[in-house]
Amino acid sequence: MIEVRNLTKRYRRQVAVDDVSFSCAAGTVTGFLGPNGAGKSTTLRMICGLATASAGTATVGGLPYRRLRDPGRVVGVLLDAAAMHPGRTGRETLTVAALAMGAPPARVGELLDLVGLNRAAAGRRVRAYSLGMRQRLGLAHALLGEPRVLILDEPANGLDPEGIFWMRGLLRDFADRGGTVLLSSHLLREVEAVADRLVVIGGGRVVAAGDKDELLAGDGGTLVRARDQQALRAALDRAGHQVGTVDGRLLVSAPPETVGEVAAAAGAVLLELRAADTGGLEQMFLALTAGESVREAVK
Structure with missing residues (x-):
């Protein structure tokens, strides 16, 4: 449902x-x-059409976001929780949005109940x-138009542990019912608990991408690099092995x-062949992005 190809800014x-x-x-949750x-x-x-790419493409359901006929019915977006009109009530905020996208008014009350905002809070x-x-x-x-895709940037910020647990269940249920979730978060343990796939970015480039279980595999996993990486990956695929990528190497189960x-x-x-040894998402993340914060501070 979401395809990002050679995107550059x-x-x-x-x-x-x-x-x-x-x-x-x-049907998947992707941790970004x-x-x-x-x-x-x-x-x-x-991806959401709020910035223009210098090169590459990003599509949702086969189309760029700006070409979606009714975007709120296709993709629900939460990039900045502070972007809502401060003078409206919670109920008014959803009601105006429902009118704009043609969602039934009853949907407002249903969603207020779903996210745990009672009548007093909604008012x-x-x-x-x-x-x-x-x-x-x-x-x-984001859920108002009953979209098939959710794109969320740090949605757990400000939530207490109970709220984070609730959100995890909501996103897992959304994906299990066939939805697509792209979730950016700095809460690594929560991402590890809910995500099916992981994309790790450092310095503007993807340094790891693949199924969570493959990337976090410890025993039996192998890191390999070949002169012809594509040919090796094709051979591994034909042999029935699951293959991910980590910092330019293939991670093979x-x-x-x-x-x-x-x-x-x-x-x-082969240019490199060794057993992979990871200790969970946190350790993998730190290993893949080591030095990024230092480089950022130097810029």
Whole structure:
């Protein structure tokens, strides 16, 4: 449902997003991770038509966001919970949005109940909301048009542990019913708990992408790099092995001996072959993005 191909964004001499490619399929939650300044928010803004790409494409349901006939019915977006009109009440905010996208008025009450904003909270002006309440209202707004896709940037900010657990269940249920979720968050353990796939970005480039279980595999996983990476990946696919990518290497769900045998049979020249050793998402994230915060501070 979401296809990002060679997406690039330049601001004069600075490259904020550099040749980023990934996809998000229906029925999955994709965790989009990276340190501050890595290009996550810029990428999401380009997908949602709020920023123009310098190169590359991003589509939702096969079309660029700006060409969607009724975007609110296709994709629900929460990029900034502070962007809502502070003078309107929560109920008014959703009612105006429902009128704009042609959603039934009854949907407003249903969603207020779903996100846990009771009658008193719904009647308060948004300026009086806590950050957690704004996040809940923003998620209700994203769900208003009954979209097939959700794009969320740090939706758990301001939520207490109970609220984070609630959001995890809501997103998992959305995906299990065939929806597509692209979720950016700095709460690594929560992403690890809910995501099916991971995309890690550092310095504007994708440094790892693939199924969560493959990327986090410890025993039996192998990192391999070949002179002809595409040919090796094709051979591994034909052999029935699951393959992800980590910082320019292939991460294969098989022991090194097996990967070496496949490579030898395919005539692939290997430049690197070693057992992968990861200790969960947090350790993988820190290893892949090591030095990014330092480089950002130096810029």
